[in-house]
Amino acid sequence: MDKSAARQAAFAxxxxAHQAGAATAGYLSEVLAGYRGVPLSGYMAMRTEIDPTPAMEEAAAHGPVGVPVIMGKGQPLQFRLWEPDCEMIDGEFGARIPAKGDWMTPQIVIVPLVAFDRRGGRLGYGGGFYDRTLEKLRAVQPTMAIGFAYAEQEDDELPLEPTDQPLDLIVTEQGIVTP
Incomplete structure (x- = not known):
């Protein structure tokens, strides 16, 4: 299966899963509780993505939390500090980002995805933003990538490439998967 067909099936x-409305960030909060104070980045859910905001709000009480900012096509993401109820604006592709704030470097990155496998494989949107970003971050310091998804996004047959950065952990509304 090619990436386009895999993405189409995974989006469906x-x-x-999103329409079923059973999503919760409880397991994500549980994982992050073990890393209190470690700089992390979440994301602002778009369309049918599972929402990490409740876990991000809890983490922000203990340490810095950032949100990814798209700097341009082919560029790695940068991360702006985020706090609950901060002023947000629309960034590239409609992603919500803090209107202002300092830049930060996360050691944990919560990664949205289209599909995942139990080996830590991730199928993204095709722009390569997270792959470039994780490669850059991991070249400087250990960086944990946590895929956050609905359990129904699991797929045993992902069309992965050598440039795809692996996930260290996958968290769903039903539990935690350790590759």
């Missing part, structure tokens, strides 16, 4: 599964 994610949409169905």
């Amino acid at each position: 599964r994610r949409k169905a």
